Amino acid sequence: MHQFEESVYQLIVETSTNLPGDVRRAVNSGRALENQGTRAGLALSTITQNINMAEEQISPICQDTGMPTFVVHTPVGVNQIELKKVIKSAIQRATKDGKLRPNSVDSLTGENSGDNLGPGTPVIHFEQWEEDYIDMRLILKGGGCENKNIQYSLPAELEGLGRAGRDLDGIRKCILHAVYQAQGQGCSAGFIGVGIGGDRTTGYELAKQQLFREVDDVNPIAELDQLERYIMEAGNQLGIGTMGFGGEVTLLGCKVGVANRLPASFFVSVAYNCWAFRRQGVKMDPSTGEIGGWLYPAGSEVAMEEFPQKTEADAAGEAQAQPSEGREIVLQTPISEEKIRSLRVGDVVTIKGEIHTGRDALHKYLMDHDAPVDLNGSVIYHCGPVMLKNDQGWRVMAAGPTTSIREEPYQGDIIKKFGIRAVIGKGGMGPRTLAALQEHGGVYLNAIGGAAQYYAKCLKKVNGVDFMEFGIPEAMWHLQAEDFQAIVTMDSHGNSLHAGVEKESLEKLATFKEAVFK
Numbered sequence: 001m002h003q004f005e006e007s008v009y010q011l012i013v014e015t016s017t018n019l020p021g022d023v024r025r026a027v028n029s030g031r032a033l034e035n036q037g038t039r040a041g042l043a044l045s046t047i048t049q050n051i052n053m054a055e056e057q058i059s060p061i062c063q064d065t066g067m068p069t070f071v072v073h074t075p076v077g078v079n080q081i082e083l084k085k086v087i088k089s090a091i092q093r094a095t096k097d098g099k100l101r102p103n104s105v106d107s108l109t110g111e112n113s114g115d116n117l118g119p120g121t122p123v124i125h126f127e128q129w130e131e132d133y134i135d136m137r138l139i140l141k142g143g144g145c146e147n148k149n150i151q152y153s154l155p156a157e158l159e160g161l162g163r164a165g166r167d168l169d170g171i172r173k174c175i176l177h178a179v180y181q182a183q184g185q186g187c188s189a190g191f192i193g194v195g196i197g198g199d200r201t202t203g204y205e206l207a208k209q210q211l212f213r214e215v216d217d218v219n220p221i222a223e224l225d226q227l228e229r230y231i232m233e234a235g236n237q238l239g240i241g242t243m244g245f246g247g248e249v250t251l252l253g254c255k256v257g258v259a260n261r262l263p264a265s266f267f268v269s270v271a272y273n274c275w276a277f278r279r280q281g282v283k284m285d286p287s288t289g290e291i292g293g294w295l296y297p298a299g300s301e302v303a304m305e306e307f308p309q310k311t312e313a314d315a316a317g318e319a320q321a322q323p324s325e326g327r328e329i330v331l332q333t334p335i336s337e338e339k340i341r342s343l344r345v346g347d348v349v350t351i352k353g354e355i356h357t358g359r360d361a362l363h364k365y366l367m368d369h370d371a372p373v374d375l376n377g378s379v380i381y382h383c384g385p386v387m388l389k390n391d392q393g394w395r396v397m398a399a400g401p402t403t404s405i406r407e408e409p410y411q412g413d414i415i416k417k418f419g420i421r422a423v424i425g426k427g428g429m430g431p432r433t434l435a436a437l438q439e440h441g442g443v444y445l446n447a448i449g450g451a452a453q454y455y456a457k458c459l460k461k462v463n464g465v466d467f468m469e470f471g472i473p474e475a476m477w478h479l480q481a482e483d484f485q486a487i488v489t490m491d492s493h494g495n496s497l498h499a500g501v502e503k504e505s506l507e508k509l510a511t512f513k514e515a516v517f518k
């Protein structure tokens with residue numbers, strides 16, 4: 001079975017490190033539509049650089065491996081039990097090599113299994129078929145965008161859109177609402193898979209199956225094709241933009257599937273996938289395990305243009321689109337209150353000095369314990385990195401931000417208790433944190449979600465680690481930052497870019513209230 005394991009390993013590495021060609025094309029066209037000088041334009045160019053870095057270094061595109069999910073079709077007679085063992089062993093190896101982050105956590109004890117294996121991990125769906133080869137597909141869908149999946153039960157009353165009935169127009173409203181509610185938290189610009197019908201479980205399954213379709217395919221059902229096109233257009237008018245910074249490009253793909261339902265149920269299930277849409281597949285020889293071909297366009301075939309040629313007209317347009325408040329400021333840690341109070345939403349900061357990672361487990365812990373290091377004037381980075389240890393010590397392999405809103409119940413109290421001056425994350429935080437930033441003198445800095453290679457490069461040294469018992473992603477890593485760039489999106493004067501974009505996008509959503517599909 002050695003060759004089988006090698007082929008599955010190759011599939012995992014390719015999926016984790018090289019964004020497929022169809023997804024790259026979608027990101028490239030999104031980038032062409034966005035004004036390059038704006039925050040959203042800059043975010044897209046960081047994303048582009050990150051995609052290239054991951055491919056070159058054969059390192060994870062995003063630090064979040066997500067839930068590795070395999071869909072496997074085998075000819076009759078292939079031993080699926082053996083194949084399952086092979087998949088598990090390839091997953092273990094890829095985790096050990098730093099191509100996947102250890103991501104499987106015991107839901108009761110919080111213990112990380114360390115090798116991405118455990119009850120329910122990885123997910124493997126087997127199906128038999130009458131072809132003479134094995135078709136193995138893998139998707140690595142991260143936790144932040146998974147949290148933005150949503151299921152509607154029709155009829156429903158939807159914020160901004162009013163009543164959604166049991167018909168195509170009601171479905172249209174659910175999908176638009178799904179895009180709105182994700183804001184930037186699932187690392188927009190995103191791809192959505194929609195399942196109409198089924199039950200609560202199969203509805204979501206159907207939605208996720210849509211993510212295995214190629215981005216530029218055409219739905220064979222005419223009215224669903226029309227619905228997909230409509231959603232692409234209307235969704236991109238909501239103004240949420242890349243990372244929720246506001247902008248022209250919110251959605252990069254929409255795929256809708258349909259299944260029968262029960263008379264009493266009418267579910268519309270939406271699976272939201274971030275821009276880091278990692279899925280690949282291979283054709284495998286059932287007797288030798290050799291890869292006979294790849295199932296999606298290879299990433300390496302579609303170049304990501306880092307610095308496109310600009311015309312003079314473009315440059316003039318960009319100058320106008322520059323955020324007027326966009327000053328560039330260096331922050332050396334520890335940071336003073338005075339310095340923090342001088343920052344405003346829109347400023348771009350470059351952080352130098354030690355920063356500390358902290359996410360779900362640490363925030364909960366710090367509520368009623370002391371911190372292991374002095375956090376006065378410090379920067380907390382919402383990040384669960386991929387780390388590898390060798391003879392020289394720990395190395396940061398991938399380290400993009402995680403969704404900050406999960407820390408909303410704790411963040412304000414922790415900022416005040418420990419004297420923290422800046423929090424880096426993505427997707428923004430809520431009113432409690434905003435109030436604490438104002439009261440204590442703090443800022444929220446938005447980094448570009450998924451740009452794990454880009455930020456890993458700015459984290460030059462690992463000064464230490466605490467709480468390894470929380471597992472690698474949840475431990476508190478003390479990291480030496482050099483030229484770590486982020487944008488102030490919440491300041492100490494009560495301003496929040498996120499609150500503004502949410503309000504404006506809700507107003508836009510309401511303009512789509514009138515029936516379209518009659």
Ligand SMILES: O=C(O)C[C@H](O)C(=O)O
Nearest residue numbers: 064142143144384402403
């Ligand atoms: O767990 C993570 O690293 C990040 C997660 O995918 C997120 O988007 O918040």
Ligand code: SF4
Nearest residue numbers: 062142144187274450
């Ligand atoms: S951090 Fe963003 S890009 Fe990475 S998995 Fe989470 S949602 Fe996707």
